[in-house]
Amino acid sequence: MSKTTTPPAIVLKDLKKVYGMGDAEQTVLDGIDLKIQRGEFIAIMGPSGCGKTTLLNILGLLDHADDGEYLLDGRSVDTISSGRRARIRSEQIGFVFQSFNLIPGLNVIDNVALPLTYKGTSKTKRLIEASKMLSTFHLSEREYYMPWQLSGGQTQRVAIARALVNNPSIILADEPTGNLDSRSSHVIMQELSDIHQQGNTIIMVTHNPNLTSYASRVITMLDGQIASDTKTPRPKKSRIATKQRLDSRRETKKQAKKEKVASQQRRRS
């Protein structure tokens, strides 16, 4: 996509993060160098404990790096105050979590409108924006549902709507399909893919290698370092292919059965 004229959205130079101290010291990020262009869809892969989530938290300004440099939209964010960091989070970053993280006491539309609150948008405007965003996710009828009344897939779509409502320059997704069944996972990935095609930058952490086919670039991490970084020119039709690949084994069996029945019916007619 467009990557020549605009400066990179994110530049990381020799980023380091260490947890604990003394004997318990554990290097989580060990010199990460990374450039992310606007409009990229990045999948970060790797085994548990390789530092994926820590990297995402640092990118989302929830955590500090111990060493190295982080430029967001060309500006260094290492030394700014916590208030400014909060401001940047509210204006430039959208989070999608594995466990959805809707606020249980707020209804769907209030949850989606939440990031706008911290931007200082007026109430009516907040609700209009949130409503618009929900309708693009086909959740208009669910606006006044409470989070517990939604299915997992719907909850995650609400969470994505919330991440997008403040029109962020990057979207950070931490295993967005980790708690979903394969059907819902697929729907969510399609949504993310659509958002990507509209020009948004998405950085997604995942365990599931199947999901990488949606991404334009796959980064594999190992022991706090980038092990591989490959750009995948995404075939247009891969989405349909992944639909089947996404499914778990049991799902596949069911699917196979269904397909059998369907094909039999087709033959009959």
Add this chain to the structure above:
Amino acid sequence: MRLRLLVLYHLACAYDSLRANRSRTILTVLGIAIGIASIIVILSLSAGASRIISDQVNDLSGTVAVVRPGTATDQPQLNNLTSALAGSKTASNLTEEDLNDINQIDGVTAAAPLMIIGGTVTAGDTVPEESTIIATTPELPTVSEMAIREGQFIDSVTNVNTAVIGAQLAVDLFGTEQAAGRTFRTHDRTFTVIGILARTDNPINYNNVDFDHAAIISLDSGKQFNQNVASIQQINIRTNDSKDLPSVIKQVDVELAKNHFGERDFTILAGEDLARPANELFYAIGATLTVVAGISLLVGGIGVMNIMLVGVAERTREIGIRKALGASNSHIVWQFLLESLVMSLVGGLLGYGLGYIVAFAAARTFLTFNPVFSWEIAAAAFGTALIVGLLFGLYPSIRAARKDPIASLRQYH
């Protein structure tokens, strides 16, 4: 603008979350309400009590001055305070001569002495627990605007063995207020009741005498009980006009100083000064009780803090989410602080109402005065509620804001 929007938003949030934990909120608010209510009861009643004398002085529209033995200014305050209740037990150096001199002064309508005599009154076997014997002159009703319910007041031609008694004393002695013509005994002499005073329900007044429980006899009789010496505790002076009062006071001062060999061993009080000793007493009592009530408010405040801390712990994850979505530390502080402020202010409002209900109930059942409404009391109530909310909400709020977003997000329920 931005801040106002946020405050409105957080108020709505606070309302929602307080409603979500309804019973918990109600109990916490009740704690504050009880604390505020007790402060309201105490402040409104003590203000009511201290207003009694001011009102009496005002009713006489600034035409009354009072002479008392002793120098009020020299007396230590506590002494001064108790003397207001004990009925001025200083050895009296006011004499009949002083009284006569005062009566001669231009502008004085009337002056009446109050000579308070110890001892009990009895009628048959009945000995009322509460009674005061006062010797005075016929001018007293004019000076102090007393009303006679039945019969007449003692005057210059009535027999020395006659008396006028208060309505309640009549009931205590004879079982009825229709006591004219009945007799009672005191100091081994028999007095005939020739008049009953109208009920005043006013035990606290600038005369330091509860006329409902008083037996009033002539000054001559009083002198006979005191080895023929008039020992006057107080001389009440009434002028024609409030404009005359300052000059009258000046002349009284000069005359009495002459009689007392230049020694100013007496005090002339007028206007607000009359009410001051009693007022100071009520304020002192009120202040002490308010401190005690403050302790109950402190308990209420700790209740708020406790509940807020529980709320913060319960909502750790929510805090993490909000921070991830762009809430700054001050947003989080505001969110929780407004919650505790809402609780304490609602508690203050409830306590204000509750306090006045209790105060009026007390006033109707066993007090002779009404509680006072004033903006000072309202401000004190809501001010303390606000301070309690701030004070006890601040720590939980700051604790909430300081939570690490990553650790908060990792916390599962």
